[in-house]
Amino acid sequence: MKRPTIVASACLAAALLIAFALRVQAAHPHGQTREFTVTGDKFSFSPAEIPVRKDDLVKIRFTATDMPHSFTIDDYRISKRAGAGQIIEIEFRADQAGTFTYYCNLTQDDRCRQMKGQLIVR
Ligand SMILES: [Cu+2]
Structure with a gap:
């Protein structure tokens, strides 16, 4: 019963990471x-x-x-x-x-x- 929890946690972590990356990009769209x-x-x-x-x-x-x-x-x-x-x-x-x-x-x-x-x- 442990595996689904691990998979769900990994998905959540990935989603948070993507959301964070998109926010960073949106805040500084042209920054070099x-x-x-x-x-x-x-x-x-x-x-x-x-x-x-x-x-x-x-x-x-x-x-x-x-x-x-x-x-x-x-x-x-x-x-x-x-x-x-x-x-x-x-x-x-x-x-x-x-x-x-x-x-x-x-x-x-x-x-x-x-x-x-x-x-x-x-
Ligand atoms: Cu001076």
Whole structure:
């Protein structure tokens, strides 16, 4: 009498897995993984523009070359600091369309305020 229970459980597990996979797909229909390497050096970001598509999974490897810098995007609630020579990873889903400024919010040097770039989500 045990076998039907096992079969039923396996079917239920498979159905749940399929339902979950379909939901994930529906939530991010066009999402691709996009990887970028960004450096902060001499008070500027390179590149100064990151173009992605809406719903892409964006992975940024951020390096502060000469001194500590941060990679901050207010609307995405991202703010990560990298020490001099350090590489940090930032990952987020680009779920808001528009143009968003990324900047360095550290206060160690006034010139950090010049550091600006644009995340463009289309
Ligand atoms: Cu800085």
